[in-house]
Amino acid sequence: MDKTAEQYWKRTLGLIRNVLIVWFLVSYGAGIIFAGALDSIKIGGYPLGFWFAQQGAIYIFVALIFYYAKTMEKIDREFDVDEQ
């Protein structure tokens, strides 16, 4: 594996790691583990923990995929491995 290919893969894995951290925090973190504690905060009539579990996590999942797709396209172009 040459240098740039290695770099490319490192960047990809870094992006995946970051997205997975957010993915974990909003669903398993805010939606399950800390849901009880967050419930004392109210957002638009929802207890916050309940909101993350039944609404918020899903919206953030959608945003995460588009963020990932856009960032990957940028990385692809930067390393000149995009599809022409």
Add this chain to the structure above:
Amino acid sequence: MSLQAITYLVVGLSFALYIGIAIWSRAGSTKEFYVAGGGVHPVLNGMATGADWMSAASFISMAGLIGFMGYGGALFLMGWTGGYVLLAMLLAPYLRKFGKYTVPDFFKARYYSDTATIVAVICLLAASTTYIIGQMTGVGVAFSRFLGVSNTMGVFIGMAIVFMYAVFGGMKGITYTQVAQYCVLILAYTIPAIFISLHLTGNPIPQLGLGSSFVGSDMSMLAKLDQVVMDLGFAKYTTQIPGTKLNMFVYTVSLMLGTAGLPHVIIRFFTVPKVKDARMSAGWALVFIAILYTTAPSVAAMARLNLHATINTAVKSDGNVFAEEASIKYSTRPAWMERWEVTGLLKFNDKNGDGRIQYYNDKSANKDFLAKAEAAGWKGNELTVNRDIMVLANPEIARLPNWVIALVAAGGLAAALSTAAGLLLAISSAVSHDLLRNMFMKDMSEKGELMAGRIAMAAAIVGAGYLGLNPPDFAAGTVAIAFGLAASSIFPALMMGIFSKTMNRQGAIAGMLAGLGITMFYVFAHTGILYIKGTEYYHLFGGKDFFFGIHPNAFGAIGALVNFIVALAVRSFTEPVPDHIAQMVEDVRVPRGSGDAVADH
């Protein structure tokens, strides 16, 4: 027009549309049959994936389940959506770059072994077949309920419809039909939700309505619901959990991994033109799924509130729920209750003989409540409500117009049929492409393969129809088991195939078998060996949910973990992967040169 006539009209029109699309987009080549010619726009592909994904379970059962599970129902919401993040980043773009038709194709090339392919085909068939039985049952139930035919007839009609467009249309027909089905099912789901949300909270957007205040009070909808269910002895809606938090956590992981590992969803990403489209397409799929999944919690909570308010009139006005006249008289019950009683999914048993319906939690943990109920002369809960009827009965409970009820019927059928079609395609390609063409009849022509694919699909329809008529008594468990199987066998092997250059065939095969094996072992301990009643063996291990209180439906996550560990262990003492495989993995990791999906090796 009567409800029956409108239902016939709406359902009939929707079917005419699907069949018309199937004829217009008939598949002429194996490429069109398996991957729709590889030229489906990512947004359309996302929509089709949404319809493919959202089955009878999502449309009909999920909101009802959440309605009775409360907060804990979130495990379905997060589990069945969070998996798309994994799919988008870990599998979809790389499998698209790899450029094959089927999931076992990937196993064959990446793990350079026919054994790996056969193991993958077995996992795929096990997961898809278990999943499809539930769909056919759902089709039968929905048809019989709304068209007034017998359940058997309902399944036959469903088989005939699926046969027509899946067998002739292949992936191309299925994809475009699913786009239409998505539109029907999402309208059918959201329109009643908007009506009901407007009615209960004055806010037409169900996602906001659930947080808005309840009409005529300054309490939020959820706070009101909490109060209502607790007044009737049930657990607090917004904090209720299934078993332990650990169980909820593991259950969610299981559904997420299963989502990413179910073959009928994965093959969807072979149908887009480019790698970057595969990434975007997963995002679009989730957008379309999220519309239903974020509406579901509102449908759940509002249906639950409406149900209680219908049976006990004191609930809405904060009156005394124990007052005699608060519980409605059975003789003056609403018409929808009569209709559902016929199906046996709603049952009334007048335990205290007062001619009124007392619907409450007679196993409440609240001793005060039970004492008050007894003092009021309540002799136990008198109404049994099957949670699966909640979505279908919801518009009737809320007294919405007949055309809305008819639309919901068409939506439920669209959800069940589209998923059944997608699963059938996965099954037929596994048999005709992976087993016949690539293993046993290597000189088969393209035409022959197309024919074999159609025959396999027809056989699968008959088989699924038969099992749908004679469900082996595990309808609810099957869906969860299908996810468990996919999570514990397919997902880890695919992921390691892409992210590890050193994972060899011995490791992958051992991992898949171990993951699948231990999951089946745990499931069978609770359901009986091959689901045969009386052969359960959980008592040998000290009772149900013996592994840290984890429910068998949630065990796929543990199976996946075992898969990873076994695979890594076996890899360390077997010979390394050949150089050309490592080279291939490197090649799969970059998008350039993706080309079209091809069948050659």
